[in-house]
Amino acid sequence: MTGILIVLAFTVVIAVLLYYSRGEVPEQEKLVDIIDSLLPQTQCGQCGYPGCKPYADAIVHNHADINQCPPGGRNTIRQLADLLGGEIKPLNPAHGKAGPKRVAFIDEDICIGCVKCIKACPVDAIVGAPEQMHTVITLECTGCELCVAPCPVDCISMLVFVQGGRRVKLGPAMRTSS
Amino acid sequence: MNRELYPFPGGLQIPPHKELSNAKTSLITPLPDSIILPLQQHIGTPAVPLVKTGDKVLKGQIIARADGYVSVPVHASTSGKIIDIGNYTVPDPLGLKAPCIVIEPDGDDVWFEIKPTHDYASIDPKDLQDVIREAGIVGLGGAGFPAHVKLREGTESAVDTLIINAVECEPFISCDDRLIREKPGYIVNGTRMIRHAIQAKYCVIALEADMPEAYAALKELIDDDIDLIQLPVKYPQGGERQLIKVLTGMEVPSGGLPIHMGIVMHNAATAAAAYRAVIRGEPLISRYVTVSGEVNDPRNLQVLLGTPVKHCADQCGYEDKEGQAIILGGPMMGMYVNNMHMPVIKTTNCVLVTSTYNKSPEMPCIRCGQCVDVCPEKLLPQQLFWHAHAKNYDRLREYHLFDCIECGCCSFVCPSNIRLVQYYRKAKRQITQDEQTRSGADHARERFIARNARLAREEQTQNNELLAGSDIGELDKQAFIQAAVERTRAKRAQLGKQENSDDDQE
């Protein structure tokens, strides 16, 4: 019995020591930035907050769950769980489904130049002027889909993003003697 | 000349199996039914098509132009009609499709106009680079790095040593051996030409001791200007970093480039292709390919780029049998493919048919340490394996995953049959992809912040205007106009005075 007690006491002492030796808990704001750096920056709002930073903020201050970001998918959830010490859980289907990255494409023959999509784009990736056809700068598009709904003539579609004809880039192989 | 050699760490002696294919003269492969030319056959940006379906093209005509500096054009390898531009299976470890231009040969094999240059020494080294680039020359030994980029690196900094790599260390492959035996002049003159282009002080051609005929062929053509060096056989001696270590004793630091140490290395076949491009004006449209392993007539072929792999295998008596694997490249570093529909591209050096590949199930690592002993990069393969398995990417970096040259020595010796390299390749791919996503995300964040700032600014100006507007609305209009008139008058008066005073001064 005393043996167990001694072990218990030891554990408590060590736990307390460990706690203090951890040093300062990172300031909350720093944590928000770190979380923000792990989010995909699609700025789509599917998580229920108006952008990635607000979601990061909500995770820190309002105990928002870590599985609400569909564009980030499993990878982001895993990274958040690693960072915050929680468990890896599946994406909450209420917020949407994960999938390959898509980009918006404007059918320029149909576009009437209403500038509604330009106003909706969170990263200014659409160019055009009133009553001139608009177009998407593919490389700037985050695939948030926010421009799709406002279009009165339904000329915006989301296409799977394929870079240089390949979806994956291979790492450097052996340069045997190129 | 007897040179001191500096063996590299690790490495293996593996049965070379070169005798299967290296004794027979190479065959010129007959025209296939279709030529499939991927827009990307090199490291860098894919080429951009210049033709459309239905166009007639001639042999050697540029059908896709280079896009950006690290890119090279694609040439039609025979004359014929463009029948499609679309996605086709290409040599790819994941079996992916990629954009290709497909030519239906007309059988005439008519050349486009070509511009031979008879004397490379009269050409400015800089123009030489352009010729080599326009000819679509990339490294033919391995990854397909555009040759002109290395040449420019060479002209921009002082080059001490040019190494021409004729070390063909992978088992079964003998295409460079055959090329050297059949066209030693191209190799030697190509070497001299590259040396002229980068103004290298010393020049070395290195090959292994199991290529005595090639050695003799080169020896005959070489004066004292080039050092011809025979090395004891050891895998993977043909690796860029390994060969530099062997010849110079210097180690290319992690993340460094040979050029930083005054060294430029080109593959022997690349030198030959560059010479051909300059002297005969012929772009890179064909190459030597070894077809070996379990085929009836293993040998080397001269193949037009874009020829389906199956067509090449058929020339050598290939029969489809149960349990055979097809490998593009050698057994150590090649890629396993599921079918033979993909074309031969600039970097395809070998088609290997084998049923003796590693099929045994993987067992747990017993920490025997054999993989550590053979790693030529002095890495810790079993640690890398742990961390790759656990997807612990930070630790993988700490253990220098990106220094791994994917030589396969570790997989070869592992008694537990662990396909170690496959884990590393996968991890490298994932890390590269993650990095791209990350930098894309950082960029999007900046733009999001910039946009919010812009919106805030716009709102501010709008508010100001509104405020100003409401002031006007509440004033008596007459009084407002009156006030404006007064202001103008006052201003005029002031101006008048000023003018007067200006006059005074004059």
Ligand code: SF4
């Ligand atoms: S759901 Fe959209 S807005 Fe929310 S964190 Fe993910 S990418 Fe950002």
Ligand code: SF4
């Ligand atoms: S494959 Fe990589 S880790 Fe394995 S032996 Fe070769 S260099 Fe070392």
Ligand code: SF4
């Ligand atoms: S050779 Fe295989 S079993 Fe031995 S330490 Fe390396 S990974 Fe483990």
